[in-house]
Amino acid sequence: MDFETWEPIYEQILEDMGYDREADERARDVYAGMLRALDGEVFDGSLDFAGDRVAIAGAGPSLEGELELARGADAVVAASSAGRRLLASEIGVDCLVTDLDGTPETAVRLTTYGTPVVIHAHGDNANAVHEYVPRCRLSAVIPTTQAAPRTPVRNFGGFTDGDRAAFLADHFGASELVFPGWDFDDPAVGPAKRQKLQWAERLLYWLERRRDDRFDVLDGRRSAIDPIEL
Ligand SMILES: Nc1ncnc2c1ncn2[C@@H]1O[C@H](COP(=O)(O)OP(=O)(O)OP(=O)(O)O)[C@@H](O)[C@H]1O
Numbered sequence: 001m002d003f004e005t006w007e008p009i010y011e012q013i014l015e016d017m018g019y020d021r022e023a024d025e026r027a028r029d030v031y032a033g034m035l036r037a038l039d040g041e042v043f044d045g046s047l048d049f050a051g052d053r054v055a056i057a058g059a060g061p062s063l064e065g066e067l068e069l070a071r072g073a074d075a076v077v078a079a080s081s082a083g084r085r086l087l088a089s090e091i092g093v094d095c096l097v098t099d100l101d102g103t104p105e106t107a108v109r110l111t112t113y114g115t116p117v118v119i120h121a122h123g124d125n126a127n128a129v130h131e132y133v134p135r136c137r138l139s140a141v142i143p144t145t146q147a148a149p150r151t152p153v154r155n156f157g158g159f160t161d162g163d164r165a166a167f168l169a170d171h172f173g174a175s176e177l178v179f180p181g182w183d184f185d186d187p188a189v190g191p192a193k194r195q196k197l198q199w200a201e202r203l204l205y206w207l208e209r210r211r212d213d214r215f216d217v218l219d220g221r222r223s224a225i226d227p228i229e230l
Pocket residue numbers: 057058059060061079080081082099100101102159160161162163181182183184186189193196197200
């Protein structure tokens with residue numbers, strides 16, 4: 001996704017969530033500087049999802065009941081703690097997308113196996129990035145920002161770990177996306193997380209329209225979604 005397309009949505013998110021754009025940009029710049037100072041290069045290849053059905057695993061309570069959806073996919077991209085839970089259920093994770101909130105040790109461990117891990121820096125996780133990224137195998141780290149990209153920090157679009165995983169799979173050519181572990185109406189989540197999940201839903205709705213696709217996870221929900229207007 002080019003940043004010019006993403007930026008108006010990013011501005012709406014900043015306003016709605018009350019985030020500070022400069023803090024995101026600072027986090028991106030510190031991240032880029034830290035990566036340059038570390039020994040080694042970040043992941044420099046491309047993920048190959050061309051023609052694949054890719055499972056985008058969310059961390060909702062339905063995940064363990066929907067493992068077949070992940071098992072039946074050609075590739076699995078896990079959002080944050082969904083990665084640890086899939087591994088505990090003996091399901092391989094081809095890529096993890098995380099802002100290091102929750103299970104950072106899983107992120108570190110997966111990089112040491114050579115599994116690509118998309119590590120996102122934003123205005124509220126600089127400490128975690130500073131603590132955990134140096135422990136990763138850098139050649140498996142794909143650094144991202146939600147602000148404008150600055151090499152080697154990239155922006156594939158998306159906001160929460162889960163919808164960013166979907167934008168990533170789209171970017172790398174997935175032909176079909178399926179969504180185990182997504183519970184938009186999860187009563188267990190607090191207000192801040194609910195607000196994030198609402199953005200995740202709106203962003204997935206935007207993505208499916210860009211792809212001229214229909215995501216099963218949105219069936220029965222579309223008429224109640226406030227579409228992103230650009
Ligand atoms: N009911 C749910 N509860 C939590 N996450 C969900 C749920 N349904 C879908 N997801 C997706 O799973 C992703 C991973 O959630 P998790 O709680 O492990 O990470 P997080 O870093 O706390 O999430 P977030 O990106 O919202 O900060 C979320 O980003 C969201 O996109």
